[in-house]
Structure formats: C-alpha cells, structure tokens
Amino acid sequence: MFTGIVEELGTVEAVEPLADGGRLTISGPVVTADARHGDSIAVNGVCLTVVEVGEGRFTVDVVSETLRRSSLKGVAPGEKVNLERAMALGDRLGGHIVQGHVDGTAVLRATEPDGLTRFEIPERLSRYLVEKGSITVDGVSLTVVEAGDREFSVALIPTTKQLTTLGVRQPGDEVNIEVDVLAKHLERLARPQLDGLARGE
Structure with missing residues (x-):
C-alpha cells in the first residue's frame, strides 16, 4: 500500500525485454536506502517488486499485463520516474489509499x-x-x-x-x-x- 506522496525522482538506467514482459533498472538513492529483495516500490504509480538492489539502484520485472495497462510500456533509459516505497505501519497517510494497481x-x-x-x-x-x-x-x-x-x-x-x-x-x-x-x-x-x-x- 502507498499514499501517493512521491519520495524522489528516479532515473531509468536500463530496459531489458523479456519473453513475458520486461526488466527495468532504476536509480533512486532514497528508496534504495533500506530496500531489500522482495520489497515493493511504486514506479510512476505502478507497484513493482524489487528483484535486485545495490549501489543506489534497483531492478524490477514488469509483466506483460502491467505493460499493456500502463505507460511503462514506453519507458526508455534516461527517463525520470516517480518513486515511492510502500508505507510502513504507523506512517502518516499524507495522500490517500493507493494500491499501486494501475487501472x-x-x-x-x-x-x-x-x-x-x-x-x-x-x-x-x-x-x-x-x-x-x-x-x-x-x-x-x-x-x-x-x-x-x-x-x-x-x-x-x-x-x-x-x-x-x-x-x-x-x-x-x-x-x-x-x-x-x-x-x-x-x-x-x-x-x-x-x-x-x-x-x-
């Protein structure tokens, strides 16, 4: 769950096509400060799961359904993206209840x-x-x-x-x-x- 309060502007470093979607590598020193494998990070509002993390960047896999439904299908290296970590229990809900499930x-x-x-x-x-x-x-x-x-x-x-x-x-x-x-x-x-x-x- 997210709140819709963007934490930082990240930069897409790499886009790798996969058979059933794609893989993105994104730089974001704020959201990776405490990120671990399996954590959720919203990228332009899309909830994605971290598969690799290190040196201020993280990698996520994006399935074909997500690419079809969102603007991530056209994302390119060098592009800026909005980043937000999943909210922690007890955090202030500054925005509203956001699932990261783009409609x-x-x-x-x-x-x-x-x-x-x-x-x-x-x-x-x-x-x-x-x-x-x-x-x-x-x-x-x-x-x-x-x-x-x-x-x-x-x-x-x-x-x-x-x-x-x-x-x-x-x-x-x-x-x-x-x-x-x-x-x-x-x-x-x-x-x-x-x-x-x-x-x-």
Whole structure:
C-alpha cells in the first residue's frame, strides 16, 4: 500500500525485454536506502517488486499485463520516474489509499491559464471520479477539481511540479491512472440493487 506522496525522482538506467514482459533498472538513492529483495516500490504509480538492489539502484520485472495497462510500456533509459516505497505501519497517510494497481492511462490535454491541468480519461474510469475526490496520476495523490464524462482536471502546486514528473509532462503525454479503490468496491456491492431497480424489481 502507498499514499501517493512521491519520495524522489528516479532515473531509468536500463530496459531489458523479456519473453513475458520486461526488466527495468532504476536509480533512486532514497528508496534504495533500506530496500531489500522482495520489497515493493511504486514506479510512476505502478507497484513493482524489487528483484535486485545495490549501489543506489534497483531492478524490477514488469509483466506483460502491467505493460499493456500502463505507460511503462514506453519507458526508455534516461527517463525520470516517480518513486515511492510502500508505507510502513504507523506512517502518516499524507495522500490517500493507493494500491499501486494501475487501472489504465489518461492523456494530458492542457494546462489552463487558471492553473488547472486537464486530462482525457476513458469513460470506463471517469465514472469513479467525483469533485474533490482523490485520484492517483503517475503515482501522485491529487484532488479532482472537475470531473466530466471523458475528462478531469487537477490543480498542481509548484512543489508537485518541481518534485514529480508532472512538472515536465507535455500535452499528449500518457500518464498512469489509479482511481479510488473504495469507489470500485461500492459500485460492485451496489450493482445487484441497481440492476434490480433498473428492471423495476
């Protein structure tokens, strides 16, 4: 489990294709300070398991399902990525509950003069967004300002732009999205009742 509070910007050092996915080596002295084999580190919001660690860098394997569902399929050496270690029991929950299970991707459309950053999002995910609700964008916990059928907006403070990849993203860039897991659970629990109402039962 994560909180969506990015700890550092890491750098992708190597990308190695594998038969069922790929292997990434990433430099990140902060997140590797106490990292061990088997630990979880979120990379641009994707929870990955450390398979090797040493000298300020770590290596993770990324399965084909994760590549298909996230923007990691296009990551390249030299690229900056958001890094966060899994939260420890007793830590402050500074953002919101983030699983690191990316639901899909969105596309950055524009940064408006009023400071809002707008994203286009698939309709299958937009239904989980509400005004003032939480969303995770590239592993960053953010508050939804506006929620539409195919888009949403967030306000990025200068610190977020400085300390995460969101400060260098350009229109057309793909970002990872994780919607609020509580909304998905509520929808599943309520679905039988909603279906019954729709049938007039």
